Amino acid sequence: MFSKNDTQYMALALQLAEKGLYTTHPNPRVGCVLVKKNQIIGQGWHRSAGEGHAEINALLDAAGIANFRCMADFSGKDQADIKNVASGATAYVTLEPCSHHGKTPPCSDALIAAGVTKVIAAMEDPNPLVSGKGLTLLNQNGIATGCGLLEAEARALNPGFIKRMVSNRPYIRCKLAMSLDGRTAKASGESKWITGASARADVQCWRARSDAIIIGVDTILADNPSMIVRLEDWNGDKPEIWQNNADIKQPVRVVLDSKLRLPKDAKMLSLPGVTWVLTCETKDNPRFKELQSPGVRVVTLPADGESLDLVRVLDYLAREEINEVLVETGSTLSGAFVKAGLVDETIIFMAPKLMGHQGRPLFNLPGLDRMDQNLQLEIKDLKQVGDDIRIILKNAVDCEKSS
Secondary structure (H helix, E strand, O other): OOOHHHHHHHHHHHHHHHOOOOOOOOOOOOEEEEEEOOEEEEEEEOOOOOOOOHHHHHHHHHHOOOOOOOHHHOOHHHHHHHHHHHOOOEEEEOOOOOOOOOOOOOHHHHHHHHOOOEEEEOOOOOOOOOOOHHHHHHHHOOOEEEEOOOHHHHHHHOHHHHHHHHHOOOEEEEEEEEEOOOEEEOOOOOOOOOOOHHHHHHHHHHHHOOOEEEEEHHHHHHHOOOOOOOHHHOOOOOOOOOOOHHHOOOOEEEEEOOOOOOOOOOHHHHOOOOEEEEEOOOOOOHHHHHHOEOOEEEEEOOEEOOEEOHHHHHHHHHHOOOOEEEEOOOHHHHHHHHHOOOOOEEEEEEEOOOOOOOOEEOOOOOOOOOHHHOEEEEEEEEEEEOOEEEEEEEEEEEHHHHO
16 A cells, blocks of 8 residues: 555654654644655744644745745745645555644645645544544545554554553553662652663653653652753753753642641742642642642642552543653652553663662552462563663563463
């Protein structure tokens, strides 16, 4: 169904989409390549929410219009210039063109108006508002369509957006650092630093691609962390729309604090970005009003015993359009997420050092007393980062079911 050239053009569209890895949330990362008479005439990618989508930016590029706008802003001359160059072209898009009005007009309408004759999408849009409707609209207007080219690669770019659209839950990554003997801290709680500078720089990338970072209040009380993306610690190419720290859209810091023990002078509350404090306490608690301030949102959610109901926490985050979440917390809360089956990926940085048997464990997982109760993990990726090893594992599954 697809030619070698089709595959090459879609691969380029995927490379373009990846440029939005750290900047598009809550929108998906999407790239588009326009081809006419076997020549690339335009390229585009979605940079950030509210700006032009990938298809629009590719059309602008083809017409030599260097502005990131939506079609509704185009003058009559703009539209004529675009149609003149794009008429008869094929559009390669990593996600089905949208067919509904959101913050910008539908991309399907823009492609129709531009006179393209074929659209190949890597995958259907999982958004129920689109999901096949964009391709149908194109067909109804005489535009040939194809779908499924390099779909696995396209899906890998947007795991959070896909999961939120399909399951109404964000995609959860749990990040931990440990020694070779599986310890995350000394018995005293001292843990700075287990891993080296390269691993800590890599963590900045995982934070930047996340919409939110979850941390437990006990970790804040023990370490008083900042939980922000720090460009000074970044290792590698920075997104081109980041000029300095002020340009970074910091992930939301989500503090799980069932009893409202978060100190008002916690470091993260004075740093760029916003903090959401999720608690079981109500507005009757005087600390509720004390913590609520510009940049700090306090939200009451249902309890599960003495702690927050983690399922309700994720439901709330999905309603707030959070796609990808990085859990950066201690062994007890991390273990609770794993035990509840809520973790999609686990990222472990392992340092080549020994910390001793009295150190704190990676996960607190009570009740796994027999071999048939083990939680099986599948290694997805293994890479050396500086002096440390980064292991990425797929979500835990029941050993007995997978054997």
